[in-house]
Amino acid sequence: MDKQRNETKRLNHESTSGKPTTVIKFFLEDDAAxxxxxxxxxxxQDEIVAARDYMRIQTIGPEINGIKCYEMRDVKMKDMIFKVEVSKTHANCSCKKFLLCGILCRHAFCALNHFEVFKIPRRLLLNRRMKNAESKPSSKVVVSNEILIWRLYLRK
Incomplete structure (x- = not known):
């Protein structure tokens, strides 16, 4: 247990002791850092660099209710067309990488950059991926623990 605590402290110090080096000059990369x-x-960062290097926008739909639809190709996957819906506060891609991995895909970063979004939409940030993940208690967990305790109490 002490080994795990020491490793957590080391990783926290490493994350907060400085800013990692950015490769390209996208505002989204600075925000991610x-x-x-x-x-x-x-x-x-790998996804952001791939958005710059490998993504080609095929079509751009009209902006409706603050949402713009993009269709794009990935140079590495020639037969695939990805559909991305972007607004100032959200991005949704047909590849579903965010749902699978918890980070945005290159298609979404390409569309966000083209849509001139300079900060990663906060709705798309998962607490477990953040630098300060431990310092943000989740009220949902507290509530669910209280319900669980009550259920166990009532069963007695």
Missing amino acids: ELYTREIFYKV
């Missing part, structure tokens, strides 16, 4: 742990930042 401020928000994510180092390990997650480097994964996100």
Whole structure:
């Protein structure tokens, strides 16, 4: 248990002791460097670099209710067309990487950059991926624990 605590302290210090080096000059990359742990930042950074290098926007739909639809191709996957819906506060891609991995995909980063969003939408940030994940208690967990305790109490 002490080994795990020491490792957590070391990783927390590493994440908060400085800002990781950014490769490209996207505002989204700077924002990611401020928000994510180092390990997650480097994964996100790979997606941001791939958005710049490998994504080609095929069509851009009209903006309806603040949402713009993009269709794009990934140079590495020639037969695939990805559909991304973007607003100032949200991004949704047909590849579903966010649902599977908890980080945005290159398609979403490409669309967000084109839509001139300079900060990663806060709705798309998972607490467990953030630098300050431990310092944010989740009220949902507290409530569910209280319900669980009451249920166990009533069963007695």
